[in-house]
Amino acid sequence: MDAWVSVGRDIDRVVGKFHSSQLHTSRVCEDLSAELSRLEAELDSNPDAEISTTQRLMLSQTVAKVKDTIQKIATEHRELHSSVSKVGKAIDRNFIADYAGATSEAALSGPDKERLLNQVICQHFFRQGMLDIGEELAKEAGLNMQLDRKEPFLELNQIIEALKHKNLEPALEWARRHREKLQEKASRLEFKLHKLKFLEILNSGAGSQLAAVKYARENFPPFAQQHEKEIQVLMGAMLYPLGSEKSQGPYGWLSDSTLWGEIGELFTKDACALLGLSVNSHLSVVVNAGCRALPALLNIKQVMQQRLVTGVWASREELPIEIDLGKECRYHSLFACPILRQQTSDSNPPMRLTCGHCISRDALHKLSNGNKLKCPYCPMEQNPSDARRIFF
Ligand SMILES: [Zn+2]
Known part of the structure; x- marks a missing residue:
């Protein structure tokens, strides 16, 4: 954070200098051009006469002035260069450019890992709707990407694109097709889509209420129980002419454009959940996690280098410190053994004792x-071979 502030200050200074120099230059140029115009007028006033001594003097003075001014501007401009290069130096000083210390080369080398990496990048492209790039990469990297990996993204991207253009039809059709599964997951998606469609009809101008009622009658019944309150509000909204922007009464918020933003997110979330896909691509999750962890990793690396214990990190797969990446990056339940105060792993898994208490196998x-075995907690006596491994 300090680094940001310090570099930001330097950048502000340069931008300020740019502005003042720009202002000054344009003012000087205006003055100069006014003077030249005056001189031109003076010379034009009597075109047939020979140039007088005074005029000659004026001419040479003006030329000298122009030369002088141009030189001054050039010097000022050169000074700007040094300010700009100072920003570059500030960036070098405040940020670490060499991340090699925080990476492990072995993590991504070898044909297997390379293939996995290409696959993840490829999937990311498919997810983003960049099918041609994904396909080209798959071809060049010799990947065998099945069509079923692509198809869901193809459809989802088309629907999301349509939603961005306020076209609800593809999303509604998709939701209708997956109604049962969506309801199993208690998804609000289909109702929300119908709600937007209803509002769209209602907002289409005076006299649209009838069409809106017809739409509500045809489409709201399956959702009446679950969304009773919301449907009541929507019916109330019909009393106010939503078509005109000024008089939307107490229901103005219903025509809010945020409803459109929300629907895109909701669709992505629910559709991904339904298809068993993660909301974010693996690549973006990994890159984001890496960016967040990087400062802590660089710090610990530095400390390790100073104390000459660099080997500790390289010899283990685990990181030497715990880095909290926030809730959205937690995918698995963790269990720390209360006796050894260590996270359990495949080589030291959690074990459930017959009394119900849980400790790691090494502790057992x-x-x-x-x-x-005497349970350290209750303390019930039991046979250690009765303990069972727990899988989270
Ligand atoms: Zn116990």
Whole structure:
């Protein structure tokens, strides 16, 4: 943060200098051009006469002035250069350019990992709707991307694109087709789409109420129970002429454009959930997580280098410190053994004792005495071989 502030200050200074120099230059140029016009008028006033001594003097003085001014402007401009290069130096000083220390080359080398990386990038392109780029990459990288990996994205992207242009039809058709599954997930998507369609009809101008009522009668019944209150509000909205922008009464918020923004997000979320896809592409999740973790990783690397313990990191797959990436980056439940105070792993999994308490397998072995184990919590005596592994 300090780095941002410090570089930001330098940039502000340069921008300020640019502005003042621009102002000054244009003022000087205007003055100069006014003077030249005056001189021109003076010379034009009597075109047939020979140039007088005074005029000659004026001419040479003006030329000298023009030369002088141009030189001054050039010097000023040169000074700007040094200010700009100072910003570059400030960036170098405040930010770390070498990230090599925080990466592990082995993580992405080898044909298998390369293929996985290409696959993830390819999927990202498909997700973004850049099908041709994804296909080209798949071809050049020799990937065998199945069509079923592409098709859901193709349809979703078309629908989202249509929603961006306020075209509800493709989304409504999709929601209708997946109604049962959406309802299983208690999704509000289809109703929200109908709600927008209803408002669109109502907003289409005076006398649109009848068409809106007809739409509501045809489409709202399946949602009447779950969304009773909202439907009541929508019916109330019909009393106010929504078509005119000024008099929307207490229902003005219904024509808010945020409703359109929300529907795109809701569609992406629910459609991805339904198709068993993550909302964000794997690539963007990994890149975002990496960006967030980078400052902490660089710090710890520096500390390790100073204390000459660099080998610790390279020899283990785990990071030497815990980095919190926020709630949205938590995908798996974690269990830390209360005895060893360590996160459980495949080599040391969590075990459930017969009394119901849970500790790690290493702790279980440490606490066992032959075929006897006293639970450290309750403390029930039991046979350690009765403990069962837990899978989260
Ligand atoms: Zn117990």
